[in-house]
Each structure stands twice: as structure tokens, then as C-alpha cells.
Amino acid sequence: MxxxxxxxxxxxxxxxxxxxxxxxxxxxxxxxxxxxxxxxxxxxxxxxxxxxxxxxxxxxxxxxxxxxxxxxxxxxxxxxxxxxxxxxxxxxxxxxxxxxxxxxxxxxxxxxxxxFSAAVGGGLPILSTLSRVRRVEEITRFEGILNGTTNYILDAMTRRNMPFAEALKKAQEAGYAEADPSGDLQGADLLYKVRVAACVGMNVWIDPRSIAKLSLEFIAKEDIDYFASRERVIRYLVNVSKHDGKFSAYIQPTAVEASEIAALVFDNNNYFSYTGERSRTQILIGQGAGGSVTAANILRDLALIQDGIRWFLDGDAESVVADPTGITMRYYLRMSLDAYHRLNPEYIVQSTPTLSGMRCITALMKVAELCKVIENLQTIDPKVFAVAIKEEAETC
The missing domain is CATH 3.40.50.720 (NAD(P)-binding Rossmann-like Domain)
Structure with missing residues (x-):
């Protein structure tokens, strides 16, 4: 053929x-x-x-x-x-x-x-798996590391003790990062992937404006070290879930326990877990960036065509607006002193001075509320950096 x-x-x-x-x-x-x-x-x-x-x-x-x-x-x-x-x-x-x-x-x-299997997950068979699973059971949640570039950078900063600039340069030299890496670091790449995975796995097109998104762009070695001292690792996670008929969707740097699977996903690898109503939680891990592995996923699609498989989508996907107001988490925030003084004291449960400003841990906050707080603080300090603390996540 x-x-x-x-x-x-x-x-x-x-x-x-x-x-x-x-x-x-x-x-x-x-x-x-x-x-x-x-x-x-x-x-x-x-x-x-x-x-x-x-x-x-x-x-x-x-x-x-x-x-x-x-x-x-x-x-x-x-x-x-x-x-x-x-x-x-x-x-x-x-x-x-x-x-x-x-x-x-x-x-x-x-x-x-x-x-379009290779559109999400590089060499991982994420979309083809979701397409098959959804035909026999409802998928209620998925989570993942879906950007090999940012995972390579975070892993280099964590395990190789590199500062951000050096880790980014290494990623570019390895062919994992573009000359302009902003699409990866600001979460735009993940926004596309979240929408595609949600459509294939949950039969919904999520309004991109409703997906809560925090940037990784201003991460520093001090953030990595802070969580390392507490046996945690930062990963850039996506999460989509359905609860009581409502969808939540967010993209954010997240501190996970060092023993969690996501923390053990190294280099440019991707990680994807989904929860089905009968199959429970299933996990895929593998290469998430690079021409060879992406090409391998394309060849799988060619094989599917030979086998008579034509489409991943049903054609009746619903357009939905994500509602992250029901998810609450604690957050780590790093900002300038001027921005810190703008922060509502009711949000703060712990704060520590740093060489460049202040570091604080928030009380439990709704994801949507936190995004508004960050937006407000960025009018004073454009480099405010936030990390979700995963194990504190709760559903209201």
C-alpha cells in the first residue's frame, strides 16, 4: 500500500x-x-x-x-x-x-x-487504548505526564542537580525542546493534548478556556530543592476527571511523593493513568518525545487502517465547560516581596523569606480560585511560581 x-x-x-x-x-x-x-x-x-x-x-x-x-x-x-x-x-x-x-x-x-495516535504521548498507545476502553466502559479520570520536554528538564534539575537554564539547553541539544520552548513550558502543548485525550477517552470536547493552567516557565532550582528536602518531586501533570456529571481539568506543576510512580518517570518519558468503572486504574509509561518513537505510533495507525479501523471518535462528542471549583489543593507559591504583600493573609498557612522574596504554603484552595490569585499577583511579579501539592487534593 x-x-x-x-x-x-x-x-x-x-x-x-x-x-x-x-x-x-x-x-x-x-x-x-x-x-x-x-x-x-x-x-x-x-x-x-x-x-x-x-x-x-x-x-x-x-x-x-x-x-x-x-x-x-x-x-x-x-x-x-x-x-x-x-x-x-x-x-x-x-x-x-x-x-x-x-x-x-x-x-x-x-x-x-x-x-492520530501520535498526537498524544509520543510512542505510547494512549489514544488507541482510550478508544478501545471507552467502547466497553466509562472512563472517569485520567492523569499524566504528557510532555517529554518538560519532564526531561525537571528530571535533569532533580537527579542531575542542573539549574533550569542548563537543563533546558540539554533538552534542546537532545532534540526534545524547540528553540522557542514557551509552548512546552507555558502548558499550551498540554492544553491541546488534554482536549484530544478527553475527546477520545470521555467523548467530550472541553472548552480550552475552562482548563485551569499554571505555567512551569519560571521554575528555579530552589523550588526543586525545597521539595527534595521533603522527599517530593515536581512533575508537570495534567488531570481530567468526571464527578457527578461535571468535568474538572487542570494542568499544573505538581509536587508528588518521591515514591509515587509519577516521580519515577525519568528523562523524556511520559506517564499516563486512566480509571475505568470496571478496569480500575491502568498505567502506561514510555518514551514521550523523539522522532523515532512518534514514528512508531504512526506505523501502528497504518496497521490499524490495514485492519479496518478508521476512527477514534464517535462523532457525537459533547462540548463541555470544565468546572474546577470542586477541587481543592494546597499550593506552594514563590514570589517577590511586593507580590507577597498583595496576597490575602487568609490564604497563607506558612511563609519563609528567600533570597529573592518569599515562599509560602497556602491553605486548601479551589484550583480556579488559585489561578485568579496568581493572575492578580502577576500584575506585580510576572515570575510568580506555583506548585500544587498533590496529596492534599480533595473533592468538595
Whole structure:
């Protein structure tokens, strides 16, 4: 079966390499027929082309693998491919989060596949697992480390004693972090992944504006050391849960006990746990960043297409607004003295001076309330940093 790749980055090259290896082992019938390059790039061989329309018109090409990233031109290419009745596999979390509902509907109307396992979790089979589980039981909760870049940075700061700047540089040198890492550090990457995972696993599209999100951008070594002295580790966690018909969703740096599974997820690995009404809590751990592992997930989608699997979504997903007001946690806050003096004393149960300002532990607070407090403090100190203390989480 002939496929065309859109893009020629590390993921696309991983797909080419994996298929070539499988061909030498006589384990695949897939063949890369064309690779689309941007018009500004030279064509290194006849395999490559600038002409997307030629790919669409080639009846031998049955599957399009989108590995461009971003919304445009990926959206235009994927939509055109589906309308041309070609199967589509994508690794694009942005695209699926923003346009997944429409593209899934078009794929069903045109009786072609639209699969995107690699959009969440790198090499982990998170979405394909959620899709199967949801068919037989309700998933009431999921939690995870879904950004390999930030986990690599946090792990380097914790186990290798690196300051933030050095850990970030190492992540960039290893190919895990972009030149501009703000999308990872500010949680935008995780926002896309939360929406996609919630849709596949819970059949809801969560309004992104309702997902409580705290940034990792201003973490410092002193924060790591503070929790290390208390046998805790900081991880950048996502959490979505359903309780009494309401959904909560949040993304935040979280201090977990050093013995917890999340604390033992090292380097650029991802961790994902979900709770089903009958299967209870199940856990997946593995590589969460890198071209080779992401390409492996794309190949699994190609295999699913061969097996007749076409879609992860049911097409009747409900649009919901997350309501985090029922979740309460204690928080660690680090800020300047000026910001500290703006903080309502009723929130504080413990405070300690630092070289740069103040560090404090809050009373139990609703997640939504804490986000508003941070927003207010950032008008004075843009680098206020907050960490949730996981074991204190309660549902009102």
C-alpha cells in the first residue's frame, strides 16, 4: 500500500526508516511513494516533491501521513486529502484539538480513516487504548505526564542537580525542546493534548478556556530543592476527571511523593493513568518525545487502517465547560516581596523569606480560585511560581 508523507522532519524521517527496515524483514506492504517538501527546499531525489496536488491525483497513493505540525497548511492538506477519499494519519495535536471534530466528520462522510495516535504521548498507545476502553466502559479520570520536554528538564534539575537554564539547553541539544520552548513550558502543548485525550477517552470536547493552567516557565532550582528536602518531586501533570456529571481539568506543576510512580518517570518519558468503572486504574509509561518513537505510533495507525479501523471518535462528542471549583489543593507559591504583600493573609498557612522574596504554603484552595490569585499577583511579579501539592487534593 503506497503512502505519501507531508513534511520531512524527524518524525517523517522516522517513518521512512521504520518502513525501510520492515521491508528488509518482509514485515510490511507499505511503501513511501512521495514526500512533500516546502517550496523553499531543494528536492534531493525523485522521492520528494513540491506538488501536493500531484499527490492528491495519484490514485496509487491510498494514505497521507501528515507530519508538518501546526494548523496551516496542515489543515488545508488534511481536509483536501480526506475529500479526495484518502486515509489520513496525523501526529498533529494542534490540528486535532482545533479541527478534529470537523475532520473526523468529513472522514466518516467520505468513508476514509482519520487516525492520530501520535498526537498524544509520543510512542505510547494512549489514544488507541482510550478508544478501545471507552467502547466497553466509562472512563472517569485520567492523569499524566504528557510532555517529554518538560519532564526531561525537571528530571535533569532533580537527579542531575542542573539549574533550569542548563537543563533546558540539554533538552534542546537532545532534540526534545524547540528553540522557542514557551509552548512546552507555558502548558499550551498540554492544553491541546488534554482536549484530544478527553475527546477520545470521555467523548467530550472541553472548552480550552475552562482548563485551569499554571505555567512551569519560571521554575528555579530552589523550588526543586525545597521539595527534595521533603522527599517530593515536581512533575508537570495534567488531570481530567468526571464527578457527578461535571468535568474538572487542570494542568499544573505538581509536587508528588518521591515514591509515587509519577516521580519515577525519568528523562523524556511520559506517564499516563486512566480509571475505568470496571478496569480500575491502568498505567502506561514510555518514551514521550523523539522522532523515532512518534514514528512508531504512526506505523501502528497504518496497521490499524490495514485492519479496518478508521476512527477514534464517535462523532457525537459533547462540548463541555470544565468546572474546577470542586477541587481543592494546597499550593506552594514563590514570589517577590511586593507580590507577597498583595496576597490575602487568609490564604497563607506558612511563609519563609528567600533570597529573592518569599515562599509560602497556602491553605486548601479551589484550583480556579488559585489561578485568579496568581493572575492578580502577576500584575506585580510576572515570575510568580506555583506548585500544587498533590496529596492534599480533595473533592468538595
Amino acid at each position: 503506497e503512502i505519501a508523507l507531508l513534511g520531512n522532519g524527524t518524525v517523517a524521517q522516522g517513518v521512512i526508516s521504520h518502513i525501510a527496515l520492515l521491508q528488509t524483514q518482509n514485515k510490511t506492504t507499505f511503501h513511501v511513494a512521495k514526500v512533500l517538501l516546502r517550496e523553499t527546499r531543494e528536492l534531493p531525489s525523485p522521492l520528494y516533491t513540491h506538488d501536493f496536488q500531484a499527490i492528491l491525483n495519484d490514485k496509487k497513493i491510498k494514505i497521507i501521513v501528515e507530519a508538518i505540525g501546526g494548523i496551516h497548511p496542515a489543515y488545508d492538506y488534511v481536509k483536501a486529502a480526506i475529500l479526495a477519499k484518502k486515509h489520513v494519519v496525523s501526529a498533529n495535536k494542534n490540528l486535532v484539538s482545533e479541527h478534529g471534530e470537523e475532520l473526523d466528520r468529513l472522514a466518516k462522510e467520505n468513508k476514509v480513516a482519520f487516525l
